Amino acid sequence: MASITAERSLREQFPRLLPHGESVDVGELERLRSRTRRFADEHVRPRAHEIDRRTGKDPSWFDWDLVRAGGEQGMLGFLIPKPAGGTGGLATQAAIVMEELCAACPGIALVFGAHALGVAPLLLGGPSQWDGVLAELVASERAEQPLLMACAITEPEAGTDLEDPDLLARARVTSHARRVPGGFRLSGTKRFISNGSVARWITILMPTDPARAAQTWTCFLLDTRSEGFAVARVEHKMGQRACPAAELTFDEVFVPDERVVSREGDGAAATMIVLACSRPPVGAIATGIARGAYERLLAWLEEDRAAKGLLERQHVQLALASMEEEIHLARQLYMDAATELDHAALGGITSNPAVRALGHVPAGVRRRAPMHGWLASDRARDATVALLHHTTSERAVTRSLALSSMAKAHGGDVAMRVTGAALELVGLRAGAVRAELEKLWRDAKLTQIYEGTNQLNRLEVYRGLCRSETLSCLPPLHPNRHETEGGRS
């Protein structure tokens, strides 16, 4: 059973999607939602409980079969650009996928969500990234040997403050990417990295000068087979256990220049854009959790003998109505944020004629010199940033980030309220449904914490909407390339 709002078509719910049909194919979104719901019903929901139990005992246990099954249904490629072989989605697609998966199991959903988060920074690298790791991800998925990605930001002494440009300047950053001939040597520790222990590639953010962390915050693409990389431990979490959260250590891990995503020092802006892109899906994760609790509760009330008579109680009716209301509003909020990002903030890049034209060039041609050489050059990276400035603005991204933060914070609170209320209605008496609701309640708490705490997110809303501030969330047009130890190759 699904909630009424979940049953309505996307066209009915979100008419705003229609005027932008050129960049978003609503029919494609409908098909994506149907496909995801089918995958969730057939593969995710039946395994959710068992996986939660197993990973509760052994946090490092991981279900690769589910990843393979998800890969077959496009759960790994929805954020990968079409020229690289993916479906070319942005926040809207990611959000739709996340709600559907999370209504079944937020932990399993997070495996795919964390993968998408790992992919997201590569999108800012523009066409130079299409034929590298992104294409490898698609190829491995088609070969039914999917590779996963992760994104590593959080450190032992700094979490939320790494996700805000002002706080980043004063954060206790202990990681360091040291320039050496041909690339960088990465050192330090990253914590709570979703998919960190199972990822083949990790997008990782570190400063090249710890004394100037905000100015030198840089995104790297790291091969987890590299010497010096280690998974120190896998955390034992309260919920969302199907997706392992790992502590990763980096001991002088070498990353070549060509695996610097975008440009050295662009990391802070990249983080802002990635968060603007990832927070609507977190709002969707929370909405999906709330919907999953609501649907299970309603089914129990309607079908279980132990619940006989409860639906006649006004208290129960009011509680259900309130849940429906909260879920509906949370969905509107995350879809509003996602469409804002896709259309007003970043949509112009994917629909830019030059980018589209480049997308029509056969991959085989792009991979050969001289085109490959140009795509990997500093000039191409500068051109990508210039395109970003041409198609959007810092104000548009700031506003988008604020709306995304609103959706994330509100959704997290809704997830906690709805799962808590559903659990209270069922109480300790029922068997299977109680365990499922308890799991969702445990899962829900994380949505108030990750992607920045709700408190930090509301401060983003204050700055971006209440005060109409504009954050520095685009990389500078003219990079401040500087020579450090070892020089640039």
Added chain:
Amino acid sequence: MTVSTMAERTEIRAMALELAHRELAPRAAALDAGDADILAECWRLLAELGLDRVLLDEQHGGAGLGVADLLASIEELAVGDGGVAMSVLLCNAALATLTDEQLADVPAGARWALVPAVCGAEVTLSGGQLDGRVACALGAHGADGLVMLLDGPAPAALALDANATGLTLERDLEQMGMRAAPAASMELARVACAPARDGSGDSAAALNVEGAMALLRAGTAAIARGITRRAHELALEYAHERRQGGVTIIEHDAVSHMLSAMAVRLAFRPELVAIDPAGLVIDRPQALAAKIAATDAAVASTTDAVQVFGGTGYMVETGVEKLMRDAKYCQLFPEPNWVAHDELMRPARGRDL
């Protein structure tokens, strides 16, 4: 029962708190993991101090103290581990319903549990035998004896042997909180039982059941307050240590106001509203009110505590998320709070809901 002085009660509190910090808190993770040996060891320590039979008189190996002393003790124990405190509450409540003859057969250190058959439990009494089932009976798994509380038109408190023929106790593996009060799914098929109160007629039994339920509610409120205190302690300590944006996080309004809200919730003392000035009799409506208020406060404060810790609080090793799970079970026991609201309003509305 005797009326203890304030000094005696303070001493009991201090003893329980010392035990909580010294013995329970360091073992909370093992207790949460369901380690039966650790629970047995903790229970031995509790029994040595007489905390398993606070309300019984000396003739039955008890301390002969009052309800206020029991509530004070379990609040302190809950600072160390909510589940252990719940086990102590359930045992004291169960033993307090037994007859002298029944008590004589209870060996020292035995762990009993009171099982309220309310909220969807399907248990019937016929010809001195019990049939039916109870889901998630806290403290029932591994207990040496059980007292079943039957609600409804014919309330009764009934003692039964944990090994009685026809009784199946299956460990509730889904138990999310209060794991040191190990829960069981109970299946009863013609299980022999005995009325717990000697010579009680229906009205006396009704009093007994209602009194026991009031004790469970007031005790759950006390446990919730202990959990709330622990959450506040841990969050406050962490807020002084953790730095963000160049300052300790307590300097951020977002954190300090959460800590302030926790402190405000602690200003409420459930035992003060639930117990008469002599510390002997529980006011039943007030016990319901105390249970609702204290457990809602515990859920709010423990949730905030995890938020103060951020991602670290979500990890099992810090012990903060456990407080949240334990608090949630307080909200659901002996009945969910929305049902407790029904109970509270029953006299005013003049009918069963």
